Amino acid sequence: MIFDNFGPYHIARLTAASSLMTVLGVEVAGSSQDYAWVRPAGDRPFEQVTLFPDGRSAQATPFDLAQKIAATLDAFQPDIVAIPGWHDRAALAALLWVDSKPDTVRIIVMSESNRDDGQRSFHKEFVKRHIVGLCSAGLVGGTRAARYLEGLGMAPDQIALGYDVVDNGYFAAHAAAARSNAAAIRSRLNLPDDYFLSSCRFIPKKNLPFLIDAYAAFRASRQGDAWPLVLMGDGEMRPALEAQVAALGLGDMVRFPGFVQYESLPAYYGLARAFVLASTVEQWGLVVNEAMASGLPVLVSNHCGCAADLVVDGQNGFTFDPNDQADLVRGFGAVADHAAALGAASAALIAPWSPDRFANSLAALAQVALAAPSPRASAIARLTLRWLAR
Structure with a gap:
């Protein structure tokens, strides 16, 4: 199973999968380009190889990467190679390796892409179809990703859900522990008694200026009687967001705790009253899984891939149009007025979306893949792979 870098979510999935099969986790780089995770210590129940321990994958030449993957x-001589999508250079290198082993190895593509998460063009979709045609099965994030993979030519019985999961038990237990010691933890983390929480990188697609404006409008509609907003994360837009908060006169009603390491995340979730994700583009949104596992009601942009599978409007939260401020203002009010009941429903709805689902789906797809004829790469597919992996 190949990933660019092992974050906490990958380790949870690999650990679950190793209870059902022999797993080799291939980590391309020892650090992430997007997240400053501190690697947890301790032994793991799966074999692990890091191809570039001291560098990031982007620093590797295509030749070095292909050589190390091969x-x-x-x-290891696997029967199945699970690859992270069809754009990743390591995934393409693995496809080339599998193509050199006819009839002996199968590919499972792991994907959360959906039709609406980017601009589509005929030539790009043509290339994707050829790459997907080399895969024997697909493990996807949710129903939107499944429909997209079907549109690229994969049969429905070759696709299973369960790629995008988190360790629900970890978040539930540690959020509950935070609530049991709420006063001390609030004081240590400088958190208000009740608050809306959002967690993301501070980049344009996360739509944080819209979120702040909508929150300001919601506070005005309640004559200032509204929970504060805590924006957890960091990134290039932070100075502009802080200036926006100041210009709106929100003061400490919007707080910026910065990037939070995995071991501290459940405390922020556990002491919040509701969670909001306002992205204009989001293939899935694992922070929604985390929030629901922590027992929070959720407000989720309908542009997020997870919205179709994890949010039942009026039951555990609400979806909203990330370009319609009034829609989110209504959502803030509805969640604030019914937070306890909605949060309890979240915890129940997220329960099946666990690392065990990832493992069981992967094991089932492995059987499907091994029982099917090995896909044959066309001349066009081989040329495409070599061109993309160069």
């Missing part, structure tokens, strides 16, 4: 897979 050498690693040659040594």
Whole structure:
């Protein structure tokens, strides 16, 4: 199973999968380009190889990456190789390796892409179809991703849900522990008694200026009687967001705790009253899983891939149009007025979306893949792979 870098979510999935099969986790780089995770210590129940321990994958030449992928897979001799999508250079290198082993190895593509998460063009979709045609099965985030993979030519019985999961038990237990010691933890983390929480990188697609404006409008509609907003995360837009908060006169009603490491996340979730994700583009949104596992009601942009599977309007939260401020203002009010009941429903709805689902789906797809004829790469597919992996 190949990933660019092992964050906490990947480790939870690999650990669950290792209870059902022999797993080699291939980590391309020892650090992430997007997240400053501190690697947790301790042994893991799966074999792990890091191809570039001291560098990021973007620093590797295509030749070095292909050589290391081939050498690693040659040594392990897998029956199944699970790859992270069809854009990743390591995934393409693994596809080339599998193509050199006709009839003996199958590919499972792991994907959360959906039709609406980016601009589509005929030539790009043509290339994707050829790459997907080399895969024997697909493990996807949710129903939108499944429909997209079907549109690229994969049969429905070759697709299973369960790629986008988090360790629900970890978040539930540690959020509950935070609530049991709420006063001390609020004081240590400088958190208000009740608050709306959002968690994301501070980049344009996360739509944080819209979120702040909508929150300001909601506060005005309640004559200032509204929970504060805590924006957890960091990134290039932070100075502009802080200036926006100041210009709106929100003061400490919007707080910026910065990037929070995995071991501290449940405390922020556990002491919040509701969670909001306002992205204009989001293939899935694992922070919604985290919030629901922590027992929070959720407000989720209908542009997020997870919205179709995890949010039942009026039951555990609400979806909204990330370009319609009034829609989100209504959502803030509805969640604030019914937070306890909605949060309890969240915890129940997220329960099936666990690492065990990832493992069981992967194991089932492995059987499907091994029972099917090995896909044959066309001349166009081989040329495409070599061109993309160069």
